[in-house]
Amino acid sequence: MARIVMKFGGTSMAGSERIRSVAARVKREVAAGNQVAVVVSAMAGETDRLVGFCREASPLYDPREYDVVVAAGEQVTSGLLAIALQAIGVPARSWLGWQLPIHTDDAHAKARIGEIDTGALDASLAAGEVAVIPGFQGVTDDGRITTLGRGGSDTSAVAMAAAMKADRCDIYTDVDGVYTTDPRIVPRARKLAKVTYEEMLELASVGAKVLQTRSVGLAMKKNVRVQVLSSFTGEDAPMADTLPGTMIVGEEEITDVERQLITGIAHDKNEAKITLTAVPDKPGAVASVFEPLAAANINVDMIIQNIAHQSAGSASATDVTFTVPAADLARSIxxxxxARGAIGFADLVHDTRVAKVSVVGVGMRSHAGVASTMFTTLGARGINIQAISTSEIKVSVLIHEDETELAVRVLHTAYGLDAEEAA
Amino acid sequence: MARIVMKFGGTSMAGSERIRSVAARVKREVAAGNQVAVVVSAMAGETDRLVGFCREASPLYDPREYDVVVAAGEQVTSGLLAIALQAIGVPARSWLGWQLPIHTDDAHAKARIGEIDTGALDASLAAGEVAVIPGFQGVTDDGRITTLGRGGSDTSAVAMAAAMKADRCDIYTDVDGVYTTDPRIVPRARKLAKVTYEEMLELASVGAKVLQTRSVGLAMKKNVRVQVLSSFTGEDAPMADTLPGTMIVGEEEITDVERQLITGIAHDKNEAKITLTAVPDKPGAVASVFEPLAAANINVDMIIQNIAHQSAGSASATDVTFTVPAADLARSIxxxxxARGAIGFADLVHDTRVAKVSVVGVGMRSHAGVASTMFTTLGARGINIQAISTSEIKVSVLIHEDETELAVRVLHTAYGLDAEEAA
Known part of the structure; x- marks a missing residue:
């Protein structure tokens, strides 16, 4: 007997037919002898509808009341799935965030989960009941409803799995797993059987939108084994026996045989490049560039400081280039x-027609040459590298947006990731 | 300074524009120096939508989970009205049923309100906040959500008014008050300034669908002054300054000058007549007719036992006629x-083409002749009376359905209720 958390997103909960499919899938896990808690999202579109109501009521809505409104979406699907489970002979009950309770801080609309009481839940599971738990919601110490921010149901599922000491947290999504890269760009992309938390974090944060980043971070911290798998065999088909998905695990669970040098290639077109020209080359000058951005809560990613150039008779100056999320470009400018007076730059040049392409893999920790293979491969196809950043398990380059797909394809081949047949 | 509960129904909460109108109306009461709690329904149509989901999930849904689902409708409007109030500078917060809490029994989907804790609420009101409270919902002692049954928001409002010791409970509805009879039938019907609880109970239970009957009973028991008034000046117009509605009060608040012999004329076409012929005229025979109906939880209303007739050489027998709600006719038959063997009747005859017309008024307690005026008036127009029932403050007759409007009109005139001009 294992303890399993199953999480279903809004597409899986969109309408009675799909809720019945989810119930049938849950029943199979129960029939296999497992204790099961199910975390559910609101019906697809419902959270947008509720958020829309709040905005109409007041653009500057009180986040405490917003939470009361939007938490209703998951409350509805929790009750409905409990009813659908009972209808096929599976004892079940819903547990709302305030009923368990799922304690959070009081950062309404973007709360963070603290402790989760599982005493009552454990008794219910032991009595053979399936627990149906609304994702995305919790309660403050003074008894007010909170929500975790959009996409928070993945985090709810991982937090529940950690609190329940579940053997596995299965996240059912629109995709059937994590791939070596976007299969729409590279038809020979392969589904990964396993990926480490750290790799998943890098892949998620650079564009593989499978799981909410925060949920992966929490899974890593709490050592929760997360499986990503598909809720659907087709657009509207009822769920068939699920194919194996991708397990997201600690590095120690990846055997030497399984370990690849590079796990995947990610890309992200939502970056913007800013260059400040002729910044005075003196101590503290570069800090003066990034302080106003930090104050505005803007996340700076890749940074390059060009070689200082000196004109006759003037102080030396340097160009500073960096990237910010494209959505934050206007605020950054x-x-x-x-802060122009304090920084003292000559010109501000910006460009949104850029893309970040990253190769990711824990294997590169013990192998040199990953970066040079990347640069050589791109150079051979005439792709100009505008900026570089590296971490222990990732090398990222900034290139022209139009060359994104080409870059991803040639790197996928160069690192030996192509499958024998198209996915 | 007064304490006021204001209750708004689903039509008033249907959409952002109307919620803003409600907020503006609430603001006027606050500006007048009152402490205000607002009880709200779900948006019009929303409860039906949620009930529909439950039925689709399983026709035999668990009422505990049904309550989780349908309570979400009022949760949403509570949060939205709090936001809309804040947007126009009125401090406000929502208090869900489990937050106050509003204790109920555990008869899910038709729960009854017990105690309501008002400690936190009193502090909030004293601090100048408007309390927004979802109608229709409460919580059991073991922390599960309950609902009160359809139309329960009126009851929530009256219960809140009683718990808060409010000076008044204003129920905003689609109509602008209680009339002497249905103005669609009698254009000269008059709006009543005051009506007693008992009269309102009789008027509501026989067809004046203004307030949920249970809420009137509770108001009488707790001595809550209820005012019925209109949320709208027109179909979609924003609420203008509200016209005075109808106050529902204890009999002691009606002065002798205000007291009428007859307060109003009600009618109800949702009755069905059943006649059992040749029931053996022996002790216990009539009881045997009504026992199976009581066991099936069917409410029998008017009962007539005709004069026994005796055929030569056989035991005497009698015809028994009574009415049941038309919706329960099939189950009654x-x-x-x-039970035919036990009762021993010859034939069962039924007729749904009947209507009950009632004259209601506390004044008839001290006046004879009310019933005879009714019979004479109807008889003069050739309207045949099929059954009669009376209470201290009501005389009802059963007539052919086609004669309903005629009967209501001639009685309205006969008791001197016609206004000088059409309503």
Missing amino acids: EALNQ | EALNQ
Whole structure:
């Protein structure tokens, strides 16, 4: 007997037919002798509808009342799945965030989960009941409803799995696992059987939108084994026996045989490049560039400082280039222009037609040459590298947006990731 | 300074524009120096939508989970009204049934309100906050959500008013008050300034669908002054300054000058007449007719036992006629036919083309002749009376359905209720 958390997203909960399919899938895990808690999202579109109501009521809505409104979506699907389970002979009950309770801080609309009481839940599971738990919601110490921010149901599922000491947290999504890269770009992309938390974090944060980043971080911290697998065999088909998905695990669970040098290639077109020209080359000058951005809560990613150039008779100066999320470009420009006097740059040049392409893999820790293979491969196809950043398990380059797909394809081949047949 | 409960129904909460109108109406009461709690329904149509989901999930749904699902409708409007109030500068917060809490028994889907804790609420009101409270919901002692049954928000409002010791409970509805009779039938019907609890109970239970009957009974028991008034000046117009509605009060609040012999004329076409012929005229025979109906939880209303007739050489027998709600007719026939051996009737005849017309008024307690005026008036127009029932403050007759409007009109005139001009 194992303890399993199963999490279903909004597409899986969209309508009675699909809720019945989910119930049937849950029943199979129960029939296999497992104790099961199910974490559910609101019906697809419902959270948007509720958020829309709040905005109509007031653009500057009180986040405490917003949480009361939007938490209703998951409350509805929790009750409905409990009913659907009972209808096929599976004892089940819903446990709302305040009923367990799932304690959170009081950062309404973006709360963080603290402790989860599992006393009552454990008794219910031991009595053979399936627990149906709304994702995305919790309760503050003073008894007010909170929500975790959009996509928070993945985090709820992982937090429940940690609190329940579950053997596995199965996240059912629109995709059937994590691939070596986007199969729409590389038809020969392979589904990964296993990926480490750290790799998943890098893959998620650079564009593989399978799991909410925060949920992966929490899984790593709490050592929860997460499986990503598909809720659907086709667009509207009822769920058939599920194919194996991708297990997200600690590095120690990856055997030497399984370990690859590179696990996957990610890309992200949502970056913007900013260059400040002729920044005075003196101590503290570069810090003065990034302070106003940090104050505006803008996340700076890749940074390059060009070689200082010196004109006759003037102080030396340098160009500073960096990337920010494209959505924050306008705010970044505003913050930098306001600090222009303090920084002392000549011009601000920006470009949104850039993309970040990253090769990711824990294997590169023990292998040199990953970066040079990347640069050589891109150079051979005439792809110009505008910036580079590296971490222990990742090398990222900034290139022109139009060359993204080409870069991903040639790197996928160069690192030996192509499957024998198209996915 | 007064304490006021304001209750708004689903039509008033249907959409952001209307919620803003409600907020503006609430603001006027706050500006007048009152402490205000607002009880809200779900958006019009929303409860039906949620009930529909439950039925689709399973026709035999668990009422505990049904309550989790349908309570979400009022949760949403509570949060939205709190946001809309804050947006116009009125401090406000929502209090869900489990947050106050509003204790109920555990008769899920038709729970009854017990105690309501008002400690936290009192502090919030004293601090100048408007309390927004979802109608229709409460919580059991073991922390599960309950609902009160359809239309329960009126009851929630009256229960809140009683618990808060409110000076008044204003129920905003689609109509602008209680009339002497249905103005669609009698254009000269008059709006009543005051009506007693008992009269309102009789008027509500016989067809004046203004307030849920249970809420009136509770108001009488707890001596809550209830005012019925209109949320709208027109179909979609924003709420203008509200016209005075109808106050529902204890009999002691009606002065002698205000007291009428007859307060109103009600009618109800949702009755069905059943006649059992040749029931043996012996002790216990009539009881045997009503036992199976009581066992099936069917409410029998008017009862007439005709004069016994005796055929030569046989035991005497009698015809028994009574009415049941038309919706329960099929079940009634089934229950009676199953008990046919025990009752021993010859034939079962039924008729749904009947209507009950009632004259109601506390004044008739001290005046004879009310019933005879009714019979004379109807008789003069050739309207045949099929059954009669009376209470201290009501005389009802059963007539042919086609004669309903005629009967209501002639009685309205006969008792001097016609206004000078059409309503």
